[in-house]
Amino acid sequence: MRLVVARCSAHYTGRLSAHLPLATRLLVVKADGSVLLHSDGGSYKPLNWMSPPCSMAVSVPDEDAVARGVTQVWAVQHAKSDDRLEIELHEVVHDSSHSLGIDPGLIKDGVEAHLQAMLAEQIELLGTGHTLVRREYPTAIGPVDILARDSTGGTVAIEIKRRGDIDGVEQLTRYLELLNRDPHLAPVRGVYAAQEIKPQARVLATDRGITCVLLDYAAMKGTDDVDSRLF
Template sequence: MIAECKVEYVGRLTAFLPMAKRLILFKSDGSVSIHADDRAYKPLNWMTPPCWTTEESAPEDSDAQAVWVVTNKAGEQLRITVASIDHDSSHELGLDPGLVKDGVEAHLQELLAEHVTTLGDGYTLIRREYMTPIGPVDLLCRDADGQTVAVEIKRRGEIDGVEQLTRYLELLNRDTTIAPVAGVFAAQVIKPQAKTLANDRGIRCVTLDYDRLRGTESTEFRLF
């Protein structure tokens, strides 16, 4: 839906998007996200499942057409006040085959699962491709202290990978059977901006040596 709207978030903090034209996505899993015409990798605000949407009557002293209230099980809310609707359509996308990783990235996941102590002494693997409501996290592990750790693996670590892991952690930490869940962002190369964002969010970064994981020596020349 494309609509002129304002959005209020009420929960652990308060946030407000003033009236403007935006894209609103209502997905079949119940999630709702509000997008501007930029920031391709992240919406302006969102509510992840489980959540539900109800409609309230617009205040009589306003020009609003509707007020939609999106609520999750923690009682947090997105209140979307709609002034006008430019476009409204519904589409059935069917089953999605999921993300197909390239050969190196898929092999990195397989190798790291086999040699999970690369992440730290005492690490053990719980499961590969641990499913969340928004997709599978590459590895779910347990560290030496018994804490659950979610590991996202990339060939090249960039900001969007950190954002992806952040969303996984938000959902995983709602599961009382495994929370608290820490995060590890693992890649062959991690860009400085991604490291900065990961550190700011309490996510540990690990640089992977593909040749070492395969049990081979690098062919690059070395001084020592």
Template sequence: MRVVFADCSVDYSGRLDAHLERAHRLIMVKADGSVLVHADGGSYKPLNWMSPPATMRVRAPEGVDAEAGVTEVWEVSATKSDDQLVIRVFSISADYTENLGEEPGLIKDGVEADLQKLLAEQVERLGEGATLVRREYPTPIGPVDLMVRDGNGGYIAVEIKRRGGIDGVEQLTRYLDLLGRDARLQPLHGVFAAQEIKPQARTLAEDRGIECLVLDYDAMRGMDHPEDRLF
């Protein structure tokens, strides 16, 4: 990544045209070809940018630019469109390049695997007397997250999502259709569990006889303390 502090003006042409008057700004040039122009404000959002894939060409100023004191012209062109970002650099106060190496990626707290593990350890949340049969219970089209024995001798197929949408309900419906053909798993019903369940998904689930369960991730980890709440 290259980080440049420069006195510059910026012009963008393409789907819309935009202009930034001359000022001192931060320019970030990333290895993927993206270029971002930041001010000292506005949180994380750049004033203007070019998304990858893109290529950058640096050329000497000509004519009016040279007369105005421009020292370099950076032309950043999108690969898949005619969009172009032009940065006219008057002076550079700092220019630093660092190889950041391979990015391992963001590990999200509360991913589906974490929720599955916690609910498998706390199956009593599914009802009194519930016991775990197996995680990743197989079906011909893929595993359902949890198979649980309820306190009345029946079975519960549980599909777990971070954010529960209609697709998740459809997925559980297919699992229930296949699992329902196994006489050993009768009676069987489904539970759609998620940290957040969209209203349309809840409506569809309840219409199909599927129970919805909202999971409180902090409470399941033992990090939620009701006595510390103001409300």
């Protein structure tokens, strides 16, 4: 990994065109050849970058560029597309290289899969008498997160999201349409369960007769008996 701090400008062409005016920035060249261009703010996203696989060619600036104060030019070309990032470096403030080795990677916990597991175990949160049929109930267009039965024996298809957006309603709608063709299951009721449901998603869901349920992750985790296995 090479770290360079320099005054620079940059130009990207590929899926869009973008330009970065002259300013001092951090340039990171990773071992796989990818390049990140970071400012001193924003968030984790670089101002500009090139993803691997790509290769970088360093060249001497032409006369015109030298006159503008350019000391070197980096041309980073993506290996499989026309994506191209050109960086003109002016003063270089810092330049160092470091050997990092391969990273063991991140271990995660607490994403949608956990919500699904916990709701499956606490299916009565949807109402007294609800019973689990199975998680990841398979259909022709993909698995339904949870299939259950309510106290009257009616089938309930549940779509789970961390953030309930409008596309989740579409997803559930497609499942419901398919499931309702199965005479063993029909009629199937839909439940959209999420930690947070956007107003527009709620409107669309309600319009289609889908019930919205808010999930309280902390409360569910508190009564989750498999909690202990996490870490």
